[in-house]
Amino acid sequence: xxxxxxxxxxxxxxxxxxxxxxxxxxxxxxxxxxxxxxxxxxx
Numbered sequence: 001x002x003x004x005x006x007x008x009x010x011x012x013x014x015x016x017x018x019x020x021x022x023x024x025x026x027x028x029x030x031x032x033x034x035x036x037x038x039x040x041x042x043x
């Protein structure tokens with residue numbers, strides 16, 4: 001199996017104020033994630 005293509009999207013989802021929390025890095029206001037799509041030559 002060989003990788004034919006890779007796509008990546010950065011997603012930033014806001015967190016509502018009531019569910020936000022504070023960490024050592026400050027107030028956490030968003031959830032950041034990456035969505036990846038990997039296509040192989042097999043499909």
